[in-house]
Amino acid sequence: KVRATHPDCSVVLYFQEREAECLEMIRSERQTSAPPGSPQQRGCLTEWDGVSCWSAVPVGQSRAVACPDILHVFKKSKALIRRNCTESGWSFPSPPYYNACELEAIGSNNDTEAKASYFVTMKVLYTCGYSTSLAALFLAIGIFSCFRKLHCTRNSIHIHFFTSFILRGAAVFIKDAVLFSDESVDHCTMSTANCKAAIAFFQYSVLANFYWLLVEGMYLQTLLLLTFTSDKRYIWWYILIGWGIPMLTVCVWVVTRLQYDDHGCWDDYTSLYWWVIKAPILLAIFVNFLIFLNVTRMLAQKIRSPDISKNYKQQYMRLTKSTLLLIPLFGVHYVVFALFPEHIGVDARLYFELVLGSYQGFLVALLYCFLNGEVQAEIKRNWGKWQSSMESNVFNLATQDFTA
Numbered sequence: 001k002v003r004a005t006h007p008d009c010s011v012v013l014y015f016q017e018r019e020a021e022c023l024e025m026i027r028s029e030r031q032t033s034a035p036p037g038s039p040q041q042r043g044c045l046t047e048w049d050g051v052s053c054w055s056a057v058p059v060g061q062s063r064a065v066a067c068p069d070i071l072h073v074f075k076k077s078k079a080l081i082r083r084n085c086t087e088s089g090w091s092f093p094s095p096p097y098y099n100a101c102e103l104e105a106i107g108s109n110n111d112t113e114a115k116a117s118y119f120v121t122m123k124v125l126y127t128c129g130y131s132t133s134l135a136a137l138f139l140a141i142g143i144f145s146c147f148r149k150l151h152c153t154r155n156s157i158h159i160h161f162f163t164s165f166i167l168r169g170a171a172v173f174i175k176d177a178v179l180f181s182d183e184s185v186d187h188c189t190m191s192t193a194n195c196k197a198a199i200a201f202f203q204y205s206v207l208a209n210f211y212w213l214l215v216e217g218m219y220l221q222t223l224l225l226l227t228f229t230s231d232k233r234y235i236w237w238y239i240l241i242g243w244g245i246p247m248l249t250v251c252v253w254v255v256t257r258l259q260y261d262d263h264g265c266w267d268d269y270t271s272l273y274w275w276v277i278k279a280p281i282l283l284a285i286f287v288n289f290l291i292f293l294n295v296t297r298m299l300a301q302k303i304r305s306p307d308i309s310k311n312y313k314q315q316y317m318r319l320t321k322s323t324l325l326l327i328p329l330f331g332v333h334y335v336v337f338a339l340f341p342e343h344i345g346v347d348a349r350l351y352f353e354l355v356l357g358s359y360q361g362f363l364v365a366l367l368y369c370f371l372n373g374e375v376q377a378e379i380k381r382n383w384g385k386w387q388s389s390m391e392s393n394v395f396n397l398a399t400q401d402f403t404a
Contacts, residue, residue, distance in 0.1 A: 014070055015051070022046065022053035029056065044085035051097055057085045067101035122354055123176075129358025130169040136362045137162045137169075140369035147378045153235055157219050158368045160242055161212040165361035167205040172358075175202050179265060195265035200254055203277050207246035210284045213326060215242045217291040224298045249280050325367065 026046050043058040052065045064080040079100040084091040093100075141162050144155045178198040179190070215238045222234060253276040257266050261273050268274070369375055 011070055014068065018053060018068075019048050022048040025053065025055065044090050047090055049093070052081070054083055054090060059085050059087060061085055067097075122350060126172070126354040126358040129355060130172055130361070133359060133361025133365070134166060134169045136365040136370075137166050140365040143369055143375060143379070147375075147382065149378055150375065154219065154223075156235060157212075157215060157238060160239065161216055161368070162361070162365065164205065164208040164212045164242070165364060168202075168209050169358070169361060171198075171202040171205040174198050175267075179267070191262075191264055195267075196257075199266045200250055203253065204246050204250045207249055207277065207280060208243060210281050211246055212242040214284045214288050214291075216326070217288045217295070221291050221295055221298070224295060245280065249277065253277055326364065 026048075029046055043056060043061075044054070046056045047054045051068060054063050054065070057063050062082050062084045064082045066080060079095070081093045081095065081097060081100050083093055141159055144150050144159055175198045178195050218241075219234075219238065253273065256273050256276055261271055
């Protein structure tokens with residue numbers, strides 16, 4: 001049974017496992033003292049020929065093996081490959097592997113080139129997307145940090161949310177640099193501490209991203225429920241949820257992989273242990289969906305209520321429009337793909353998660369910062385003060401020159 005890994009690497013791992021089993025048989029034969037006349041002394045010893053393991057037989061006898069049982073690689077063939085044990089050793093396989101084991105139809109060179117071109121295009125698109133998002137997010141954090149009037153719990157939560165997007169973009173670039181920078185490295189057998197750390201950091205950033213979206217939804221619900229209560233008392237709980245739960249989840253996942261499934265770079269999504277990461281993400285999306293429904297219900301009640309002032313209604317509407325747009329936008333495609341196996345809809349999954357996902361940070365900065373009326377008013381006010389200051393300085397300089 002092949003361990004969970006990428007389909008493209010399953011063939012490599014299949015032969016690696018068969019070779020390891022064969023080499024173990026060879027080692028055990030060498031350690032066992034063979035009696036006179038045994039095959040180990042008067043015959044052909046166990047041998048791995050790169051495809052199959054040929055166990056020891058006496059001189060004059062033969063051994064037959066079937067074609068490797070690898071789905072989607074070899075056609076199901078009942079043909080057997082035989083080798084005779086002669087005085088000079090094992091004979092050549094008859095019939096040869098390339099005649100007995102028929103390969104499944106594979107794509108032509110044009111298909112391979114088209115696939116390579118497709119992935120190059122995808123990488124260019126998501127690199128542009130993440131670069132745009134990172135620039136917008138850093139600018140948004142700078143705006144929230146520089147203007148003192150924008151310092152509040154709501155914008156602090158936005159800054160943490162922006163930071164999770166920055167970490168996610170950085171994690172993508174780090175993962176690409178560690179895993180795919182050197183084309184001479186066999187990605188299927190790569191299993192270094194650096195690549196595992198890069199994948200662990202990537203999973204942490206993705207989890208933090210979803211949990212800070214959950215915090216945004218929770219904050220909006222708290223704001224609607226507790227209108228006259230100070231929201232500063234909840235900020236540390238929000239930080240614990242947004243950064244703490246992802247950290248705990250990733251630590252459990254890392255320990256689990258080290259203990260039970262420590263192979264490759266941990267970037268396979270078909271392993272059962274992937275649910276250690278996947279389940280908390282689905283939980284966050286599910287809770288956010290419930291918040292989405294509840295906030296929509298409460299907002300309708302608040303807007304119709306005559307007891308709520310116009311300023312509060314505007315505050316609710318401004319924050320609600322942004323958060324209610326993001327909750328389905330972030331969660332819907334993930335839930336849809338989570339219902340299907342990882343090998344189904346790969347192209348659509350890659351497009352949504354890499355290309356469209358790379359621009360989510362830009363969209364978040366746009367909704368929470370650049371289109372925020374409060375932010376725009378503060379920027380205009382400070383721009384007006386700066387212009388007035390500049391005009392005053394120019395007038396003073398001109399006056400000094402005239403009087404001189």
